[in-house]
Amino acid sequence: MKDTHETRATRPGRRRAALASLALAATSAALLGTAPSASAVPTGCTAIQIDSRNAKSVCTGGTGEHRVFMAQRHFDPNVGVVECVSPWVPAYSVAHVLCGVHPVVGVRVETR
Numbered sequence: 001m002k003d004t005h006e007t008r009a010t011r012p013g014r015r016r017a018a019l020a021s022l023a024l025a026a027t028s029a030a031l032l033g034t035a036p037s038a039s040a041v042p043t044g045c046t047a048i049q050i051d052s053r054n055a056k057s058v059c060t061g062g063t064g065e066h067r068v069f070m071a072q073r074h075f076d077p078n079v080g081v082v083e084c085v086s087p088w089v090p091a092y093s094v095a096h097v098l099c100g101v102h103p104v105v106g107v108r109v110e111t112r
Contacts (some may be wrong), residue, residue: 042066042091047109053099055084057109059091066111068095073100081105088112 041110047068049055057068065088072082084099095109 015097016102025099026099040064041111045109045111047107049104054103055086055088055097055099055107056096058093060107062091064112065090066095066109068097069106069108069110071105071107072099072104074100074102080097 004052040062041064043062044060045057045066046059047055047057049070055068057066059066066087067086069086070084072084074080074082082102083099084097086095086097089095
């Protein structure tokens, strides 16, 4: 007995249309994925250690937000490194963080 049942995927015209639609969707996704972002990160950012407990960061350009990290080595070796982080602030504003009294390992700024 001959099987005369056709599925939508086996009909030649519909299959070509489905493949063309899939190709169009893939092309659109690729183009949208490479489009420039509407938001930009701050520029000209610097992180400054004020003293053994305080650090600040400032960004002098762009848009977006930044924050400052201060890493300290805890006196108890079992604890290791402790990171203090400021809240996110807009570009052109000063981000400030207050840490403990442990030795400072490093200070850095993060942008978004």
